[in-house]
Amino acid sequence: MLTLIGNEMKKLFSRKKTWVVVIGFILLLGILTFALYKEEQNLKKYSSPEFRIQSMQESINYNNKKKQELQDKRNSATSTDEDKKAIDRELTRIDTDIKNMEENIKGLKDNSGKNIAWKTELKQQIEAREKAINNEDGSNMPDEYKEREKININQMKYFVEHDIEPVQEYKLIGFNFINKVVEFLGMIFLAMGIAIFISDMVSGECTPPTMKFLITQPVSRGKVLLSKFIAAVVSSVLLIVAIELIYFLFVGLVFGFGSSNYPVMVGTRFQFDMATVNEQGIHPLKAIAGSTYMIPMWKFTLEILLMQILFIVACVSFIFLISTLFKSSMVSMGVGSIIMIILFVIINQLRPLGKIVPYLFTTYGNVVGVLKGDELALRFQNPALTASFSIPVMIIWAIVCYVISHFVFTKKDILI
Incomplete structure (x- = not known):
């Protein structure tokens, strides 16, 4: 069995497509690193006292002009009593905004140069x-x-x-970086990369000479398929996690890693607030008191990497099934990529289908948000979207997809 797995991995890493995907992944993380660096520089600028004072002063000038326009409108002969009341309310709001901004400017100027x-x-x-x-x-x-x-x-x-x-979340340090990378890749990039990487794992060997060689060996079809699956999982996990960790070390050595004991709030669970109805006529979610707890950054980083590995296994298993169903590598790649796109569209755009979202493995690609507990639950107004629910969902998808692949591969007729 180990020999079969080794042979499959050799075949994987001997393909040009594998190295194209790897180089693409490396470049993608390089672009992300540069984008995060530029974002940090911009946010530092925008959060500086000088920029904030300038921005608020511009807002004050704009509000003063708007205030003058409203006063002219109020004094016009065409204004009714209702118009005047509405204008007075708006003028009061503007005066409050101007007063607050002037107080903020004064505070920023008073503290300028002070090391608070x-x-x-x-x-x-x-x-x-x-x-x-x-x-x-x-x-x-x-x-x-x-x-x-x-x-x-x-x-x-x-x-x-x-x-x-x-530490500000935008600060480019090792632990912040690895969290953002995992979150970014979970949007769709990880799933699409896997679809391209292993879509021809089975379908690409459906040519008569290859299949004739495989089935004439003293090894069952089940073992052949299992060796391919294990090779696909191990290769995907090693390549993705290894490249992420290399970038993590690079960013950490250049910009610093940050505190490994930095507290991270995780595990927030929600329930419907039955005593309240919002503007849409539904009960909003509210956090369950005491459900959130703190863990150190090192533990949080380890957990998101483990969750990401589970997500990778689910993706591999699903694409592996697609590859088993079709005899053409181009067809399996196209079908796998399209289905992944559709699943992510359902998650991000088709909110009316929210009831099926908890049962799709693609829902849990953003493992950072899943572990923290608030991102998915609040987005879909569904308290079932939790880390404890996501783990069995991804495991079941992985098992079911592989079982179907095994059944199809061992039972279908192979013409050579």
Whole structure:
């Protein structure tokens, strides 16, 4: 069996297509690295006090012009009493916005050049957010947002208590980078790459000379198929994870890795708030109190890589089935790619089909969002979309697809 697997892997790595896919994957991550670097530089610029002051001053100037236009309109002879009331409300809102921006500008100028301790700033944010939760600042925060805000506050308190300085998500460091890579690839790129990589694993050997050689060997069809499947899984996992880790080391050595003990909030679960109905007439989701917990960054990174491997296995198994059903490598590649695109379109665009989304393995490509717990559940308003639900779904897809492949391959007639 090991000999068969070794032979299949040799065949995989002797193909030009394999190295084209590998080079494409390397270039894709290179482009992503550069894009993340440029994003960090831009966000640093946009978050600087000077840029924020300039931006708010421009907004104040715009609001003053708009305010003058509204006042002229209010004083015109054509304005009714209802128009005047509406204009007065808008003028009050504009005055409030201008006042808030002027206060923010004053605060930024007062603190300009001062090195404010991050703990002090964080404590101020904690105090302000706690007031917002308790409606002490007049913000009237909706109940469905309060639990999520409490999660953010708990994370801030953890930073203060354990003397860990917060790091912006856009900062290009090793751990942030690997998380963004896994999240980015899970959109569709990973699935499409696998579809191209192994779509001809079985169909590409349906030529008479190849099949004649295979079936005349003292090895059962089942073992031949299993060796191909194992080779496909091992090769896909090794290539993808190895390239990701190489980039992780490169970014970490150049820009720093960040703290391996940095806290990450995960596991948030949701339930329908039966006491509330939103504008669409449905019950919104609210986070279950106490469901969110913290884990260190190293553990979170390990878990997303393990979840990504499971997703890779599910993708490989599905594309492997497509390759078994067709005798033409071009047809199997085309069908596999189209089906993957359709599945991702269903996930991202066709919200009315939300009921079937939890049962599609492609739903869980963004394993970062799955582990954190909020990304999928809130997007589809479905509390069933959790990490604990995703694991059996992907395992079942992998097993079922391979079993069907085995049945088809061992039972179909092969003409040589």
